Amino acid sequence: MADSAPAATAPDTGNTTGGVEIVGVTKRYGDSIAVDNLSLSIQPGEFLSLLGPSGCGKTTTLRMIAGFEHPDSGDISISGRSVLGLPPYKREVNTVFQAYALFPHMSVAENVAYGLQQRGVPKAEQRQRVAEALDMVQLRRFADRKPTMLSGGQQQRIALSRALINRPSVLLLDEPLAALDRQLREEMQVELKLLQARLGTTFVFVTHDQGEALSMSDRIAVMRAGRIEQLDGPEQIYAAPASAYVASFIGQQNFVQGTVAAGGAAIDTDLGVIAGPWGGERVSPGGSAVAAIRPEFIRLESAGSTANGADARVLSVSYLGETLQVVVGAGEQTLLVRTPAPTAPSVRVDDDVRCVWSPDDVRLFATDGAPLASTHVITLPDRSGT
Structure with a gap:
């Protein structure tokens, strides 16, 4: 800082x-x-x-x-x-x-x-x-x-x-x-x-x-x-926010906590390995870091896709006029997805999907203990018996 x-x-x-x-x-x-x-x-x-x-x-x-x-x-x-x-x-x-x-x-x-x-x-x-x-x-x-x-x-x-x-x-x-x-x-x-x-x-x-x-x-x-x-x-x-703190204040972000992987160009998270360029200070392998992905940079594909990203389940769908907003759950992480309504995929609550993003649209940041305004982590209900 x-x-x-x-x-x-x-x-x-x-x-x-x-x-x-x-x-x-x-x-x-x-x-x-x-x-x-x-x-x-x-x-x-x-x-x-x-x-x-x-x-x-x-x-x-x-x-x-x-x-x-x-x-x-x-x-x-x-x-x-x-x-x-x-x-x-x-x-x-x-x-x-x-x-x-x-x-x-x-x-x-x-x-x-x-x-x-x-x-x-x-x-x-x-x-x-x-x-x-x-x-x-x-x-x-x-x-x-x-x-x-x-x-x-x-x-x-x-x-x-x-x-x-x-x-x-x-x-x-x-x-x-x-x-x-x-x-x-x-x-x-x-x-x-x-x-x-x-x-x-x-x-x-x-x-x-x-x-x-x-x-x-x-x-x-x-x-x-x-x-x-x-x-x-x-x-x-x-x-190009200079820190996770700035990223959390300008626009909305999906933050995923993790540990810097060997080589330093990605972090290991509960959603898998997330790669991307660093914003601000770089963290050495083994250190704590966070990946930031803006909602408009995530697209939804059908379950079974192997594209770069993470499997998830649709929690809510909101029509915001020109934008369709979808909240999905992946493990205990929630992700916010926003896509232009005319080209938005047809999804419903409880649909299984895959969240896909490009590494170029990810920013990795050092974590310093400051609260991140757009971090959303919830515990999802167990569907194993349904």
Whole structure:
């Protein structure tokens, strides 16, 4: 694990406005280290996501950039100048947190215009920019209502438009879409990315939702225990995760535990020998390792096939529109299989099948005791008497 792995190249705008530099920052709460000697360079105009589980340090990092928390050591610069000791209102940032923090006695339009009023923006410009901001979040028709008359998701969209209307050099977002329903959240992901590209504003987005990170980010910093496990572009993070931990957070994975076989290019597992390239640190023969196989890289063949893979029994079949999802059991291991519905094989619960995959689609990883988010192991019922 390192502060930063080999990373995708971030946008280079040729200036420092909106750039963020975090150098050797550590933040402690008592005996607990929330952020551990973290260094990160965020380029002007970049959309960067901090991704990880609760407690990994992503929100603490965001709050230190904003000025709501102060590092115990290290330095933070925005647009080429250190901001240590500066209060939030003196930094070139605006922040959208999960809490709405709206003024209940003001209308929606007045809430959105508040920052412009504080800066003395002319009223005609205020009206135009408020209308544009409310159009962006599809709330213009509610401009004269009070926030308490709207749903939680709508209130979060008001908070988002209020932050964006000031056009800060850096916009910090702490899971701002979490309160929205799925369809609107997906629409807002598209709108946020388009808006960010149009304004050229640096976005630093905190989320535990890998789908959000993949769909919007120029780069993703996957965090673990206050450090960066991998910093890379979405495609690299998905296709070439640097560790089993990263693989478990980006997309879904089937993890199979095993022991590295002689030669080191495969592991011995309960499903047989699984071969594939290594992701990250290589493990010597005899050591513990895990094989990761994405659901879309497994195909189902009829029982009796001798193709590379493992025999299994169908446990469930789910139709997900464009995708057919099949859960199979092989020994005490469950595997998730996803295949395009138009070309999916006809299978039913209790069918015997063979799960087939290419070694090129497998990644082998060292195991370090960390929980793997997509590991599924169950005990299957005994069918010997049926």
